[in-house]
Amino acid sequence: MKYRGEELVTGIVKTPVSSLLHLSKLGLEGDGQADLTVHGGVDKALCVYPEEHYAYWEEKRGQRIEPVTFGENLTVRGMLEQDVCIGDIYAIGDALVQVSQPRQPCHKLAKRMDWPQAALYVQETGYTGYYFRVLQEGKISQTSPIKLVRRDEHGITLKYANHTKYHDKKNLEAARKLAGLEVLSESWKQSFLKRVAELEA
Incomplete structure (x- = not known):
């Protein structure tokens, strides 16, 4: 991707496909990540973004935003951050x-949209999207229905996690709750363990 005349190595630029693709523990067939220190891995195999958010961003930006602009592997409907819980299990294909x-926006989203404040706005709104880990590999396609198999017993929504991380930074109880959540990704768990240590010091 070119950004202001310079070549930027990134996996955020994607195009919709209709073919049947293999979903492995590390991601979707044909997909790739440029910086594996912060992207990819078993906890970030599949990036998901709710379609409903596009209308908000188009109004805020004042222009049409192309599909998969947020670099997602799946654009979903009816699966917003306030309704989806960390640990929820879904069948796809x-x-x-x-x-x-939750998805943690980085500078490449801002460059992809040529909008310097994009990552900050995503953080502030909580319209982050999120990641799936793969429990069972299989084939999925654009038309594969997504079905909730099991709701996680702890009921901790992505919205709650985002709010705690970015807005409620002094809430020790919330930080402890997230740090102790076994199904939370390792990187987010470590960030909340660090916060707990800082708040308890």
């Missing part, structure tokens, strides 16, 4: 996936 963490 013949694959089984589990919600692992």
